[in-house]
Amino acid sequence: AQSVTQLGSHVSVSEGALVLLRCNYSSSVPPYLFWYVQYPNQGLQLLLKYTSAATLVKGINGFEAEFKKSETSFHLTKPSAHMSDAAEYFCAVSDSGGSYIPTFGRGTSLIVHP
Amino acid sequence: DAMVIQNPRYQVTQFGKPVTLSCSQTLNHNVMYWYQQKSSQAPKLLFHYYDKDFNNEADTPDNFQSRRPNTSFCFLDIRSPGLGDAAMYLCATTSGSSYNEQFFGPGTRLTVL
Numbered sequence: 097a098q099s100v101t102q103l104g105s106h107v108s109v110s111e112g113a114l115v116l117l118r119c120n121y122s123s124s125v126p127p128y129l130f131w132y133v134q135y136p137n138q139g140l141q142l143l144l145k146y147t148s149a150a151t152l153v154k155g156i157n158g159f160e161a162e163f164k165k166s167e168t169s170f171h172l173t174k175p176s177a178h179m180s181d182a183a184e185y186f187c188a189v190s191d192s193g194g195s196y197i198p199t200f201g202r203g204t205s206l207i208v209h210p
Numbered sequence: 211d212a213m214v215i216q217n218p219r220y221q222v223t224q225f226g227k228p229v230t231l232s233c234s235q236t237l238n239h240n241v242m243y244w245y246q247q248k249s250s251q252a253p254k255l256l257f258h259y260y261d262k263d264f265n266n267e268a269d270t271p272d273n274f275q276s277r278r279p280n281t282s283f284c285f286l287d288i289r290s291p292g293l294g295d296a297a298m299y300l301c302a303t304t305s306g307s308s309y310n311e312q313f314f315g316p317g318t319r320l321t322v323l
Contacts, residue, residue, distance in 0.1 A: 105250075128309045139214070139300050139314030140253070147309040186252060196241055196260075196306055200252040 098123040098189050102201035110209045115159075115174040117204045119187035122168065129170040130188040130198065131161055140186060146170060148192070157181070182208045213237070214315035216301050222321045223291050231286040231318045233301030239313070240306035242284045244276060247298040247317070259284065260306060288320075296322045 103118040121127055128147050132140040144155025151163040161172045170187060184205050188198040214235045223229040233242065241260050245253035256270045259278045273295070275287040288295055298319050302312040 130311055132314075137298075137317070137319065139216075139302075139316045140312070141314065142311045145309075145311055184250075190309065192309070196304055196310075197255065197258070198312065202252050203250070205250070 098127065098191050098199045100187050100189050100199055100201035102185075102187050102204050104204055105202065106205045106207060108207040108209065109177045111179055112176050115172070115177045115181065115206065117172040117185050117187075117206065119161075119170045119172065119201060120168055121170060121187075121189045123189055123191050126192045128190040128192060129161075129163060130190070131155065131159070131170075131172050132186045132188065133157075134184040134186065134203075136183075143172070143185075177206075177208045179208050179210065182206055214301055214303055214313050216299075216315035216318050218318060219316060220319050220321070222323065223288075224323050225292065226290045229288050229291055229320065231288075231299050231301075231320070233284045233286075233315055234282050235301075235303045235313075236282070237303055237305075237313060238281060239303035240281075241304045242278060243302040243304075243312065244274075244284070244286050245300040245302065246295075247300055253300055256286070291320070291322045293322050296320055 099122045101120045130145045131143040144153045146163045154160045187201040190198045243258040244256045247253045257266045277285045298317045300317045301315040304312045
């Protein structure tokens with residue numbers, strides 16, 4: 097069984113400020129972890145993924161995430177927010193046991209103020 | 211470019227009038243999914259195919275059906291749409307390994323009048 101918790105349904109930052117979106121997971125086997133971004137009226141697009149290689153994963157658009165097994169976390173960060181980062185962000189987990197049905201978190205809406 | 215295509219992007223139907231949404235992919239992926247997404251919510255899995263093997267989620271209403279005539283195409287049929295079926299419908303694919311990400315289409319926004 098696996099689950100994902102995204103803390104904060106909305107995160108508001110100023111342009112140029114640090115972005116931190118939180119994701120905690122639960123999995124009975126080593127997980128594979130994903131962050132997706134969704135812009136209005138669009139499908140989801142992969143930002144980055146963790147598949148048991150490096151624990152610090154770099155993705156597109158300047159985002160990165162760090163896998164911390166002891167904290168069961170996979171938080172998404174970006175040093176400096178842009179207005180174009182305003183979107184919905186979803187964390188997802190698949191288990192390494194072979195299931196190809198990921199579990200999604202409820203999503204976090206990132207709001208960027210000028 | 212290889213991609214997942216959904217048609218139409220916007221669909222308006224009347225209460226009770228059947229509607230079909232389509233999805234095609236050029237990625238040659240084994241697995242295709244249909245998700246329903248309502249405003250400010252995570253995508254909710256309706257069903258998926260692994261090749262021709264159909265897998266229905268336990269809580270997917272019987273009103274929703276799907277067909278996958280070949281690797282590239284998948285259809286979502288809503289037999290009698292209700293007001294509660296108004297949503298974004300997302301098609302996604304993956305190569306069938308759990309460490310591989312899903313590739314999503316742009317979605318079809320369904321309005322039920």
